[in-house]
Amino acid sequence: MDMAKPKSDLDEQYVLDLCDKVLGITSSRQNYFDFPVGGYYDDFKIAVVYGEKQNADNPNYFSKLNIRLIEYYYTDFNCDKQNNIIRDTAFDKIVVRRKLTFIFKISK
Secondary structure, eight states, X not given: OOOOOOHXXXXXXXXXXHHHHHXXXXXXXXXXXXXXXXXXXXXXXXXXXXXXXXOTTHHHHHHHTTOEXXXXXXXXXXXXXXXXXXXXXXXXXXXXXXXXXXXXXXXX
């Protein structure tokens, strides 16, 4: 029996690792609020999810907690025919950074 993680789980870890590199800190992984998020950065008060579109109420839920929700989808990245991210770290860091630019504006 193959116990390997599904590729989508590996893609989520890859995206969270890129967020860690861009932000210069490591997220707390697999946090649960009223639903799970992939990573949470307490220093910046942001929650990161990768994968499926979240319920439309989730951003409102996070705004009440003064936490910003950042969502990444496979469509943000270059993917293969199975919608798995093709690892192009230079390009992928640009994609990740684009959604996190507000942090760099705040921290200056």
